[in-house]
Amino acid sequence: MTRKQKRLTIIGSGMAFLALAAGLTFYALGQQTSYFYMPADLLARAAVAGERIRLGGLVQKGSIERSEGTHVRFVVEDSENEVPVVYDGILPDLFREEQGVVIEGVVGADGIFVADTVLAKHDETYMPREVADRLKQEGLWQEE
Structure with missing residues (x-):
């Protein structure tokens, strides 16, 4: 083998x-990708049973049902559609009715979304209390 062939073999x-x-x-x-859907998208697509996805929307007013332990049932909605959700775990502090959420899990064969992760969303005006108090002390806080 010539020197040129060795070099080409190593490069190849x-x-x-x-x-x-x-x-x-x-x-x-x-393989780690989980797609994001709104309730309308999820209901329009029939072949998602068992597929891991993220669902986003608002928690429907009056839909939160807590049972024994950490088991919770609620409904996620967009403007027109709604998806029932079950979750067994500790909910975030910002989780409440008419609040935005992103949940991750799978859709069961019965159409109920079984969540294993719940993330509560907040608006862009959110600021931790400690930061707001510090800004007030320094005179930098501007009330709206």
């Missing part, structure tokens, strides 16, 4: 290794 092997590593990385990232 290196490129093949990098291509394999990139392919495996993209495959692994694709």
Whole structure:
């Protein structure tokens, strides 16, 4: 084997290794993807039973039902559609009726969303109490 052939073999092997590593990385990232849906999108798409997704919307007023332990039932809605949700765990402090939430889990065969993660959303005016108190002390707080 000539010197030029050895060099090309090493370069080709290196490129093949990098291509394999990139392919495996993209495959692994694709397996961890969970798509985001609103209730209208979820109801329009029938083949999501058992698929891991994220659902976003508002907690419907009057829909929160707490049972024994940490088991909670509630309904997530957009302007027109609603999806029943069950969750077993501790809810975030910002979780309440008519508040935005993003939940992650799977849709059961019965159409009920079984959540394993609940994230409560807040608006852009949210500020932790400690920060607001500190700004008031320094005279930087501007009441609206």
